[in-house]
Amino acid sequence: MSLRRTALPLVLAASLSGCLSLGDKAELVVYAPQVSVTADEAWPKVDRTLAISEPNASALLDSNRIAVRPKPATLQVYSGAIWADSAPDLVQSALVGAFAEHGRFQAVVRPTDGLGADLLLRLDLRHFEAVYAEDAKTPTVVVELQATLVDQRTHRVIGSRRFRGEQSTEREKLPSVVPAFEAALGEVATAMMPWVLETAKDD
Numbered sequence: 001m002s003l004r005r006t007a008l009p010l011v012l013a014a015s016l017s018g019c020l021s022l023g024d025k026a027e028l029v030v031y032a033p034q035v036s037v038t039a040d041e042a043w044p045k046v047d048r049t050l051a052i053s054e055p056n057a058s059a060l061l062d063s064n065r066i067a068v069r070p071k072p073a074t075l076q077v078y079s080g081a082i083w084a085d086s087a088p089d090l091v092q093s094a095l096v097g098a099f100a101e102h103g104r105f106q107a108v109v110r111p112t113d114g115l116g117a118d119l120l121l122r123l124d125l126r127h128f129e130a131v132y133a134e135d136a137k138t139p140t141v142v143v144e145l146q147a148t149l150v151d152q153r154t155h156r157v158i159g160s161r162r163f164r165g166e167q168s169t170e171r172e173k174l175p176s177v178v179p180a181f182e183a184a185l186g187e188v189a190t191a192m193m194p195w196v197l198e199t200a201k202d203d
Helices: 087-101 174-202
Strands: 017-022 025-031 046-052 065-071 074-083 105-109 119-131 140-151 156-168
Touching (some): 025 174, 046 174, 119 174, 140 174
Parallel strands (some): 046 119, 065 119
Antiparallel strands (some): 065 074, 119 140
16 A cells, blocks of 8 residues: 555645635635545455544644644644634544545444444544744644544444654745645545554454
């Protein structure tokens, strides 16, 4: 399997943002990142329905503010810009869309869709921020998810694994940082999907 990090069709800068006018105040830029997964023909198909949960997250990450870590012990947010939804909602929507795209599961849904699912992918969002290393002039975007796969028929955990994606940026301005969020999340999704498939297949 190849992750093909540089080949993923993720950087859609022209469609990333919109502007929300706040009257006399400066415009607020709204970003809606998109993610796609390049599937490997060797990945198996699983005749089961998968539900992907909204990730649990810390109070700061569980918002529509775009997080940045200028120093190791400091987590702040970018001013003048927000995500189109909270970070956990964005991650859930991106994964549901990416996992459903290639037809490897019988169906991919959200638990709130009201449809029974054979498998549940529980997620914890550990990192979703731009991080400045010491003396660095540009940040590296870090996306980290802890994934737990549950067989809902037996209420048994059948696998758990941490996934981490990192993407450097060429500039510190937010229009250059947001595509790195897409790429890092795409890296995580491209690693997570075959793991889910193989874990479910072997159960």
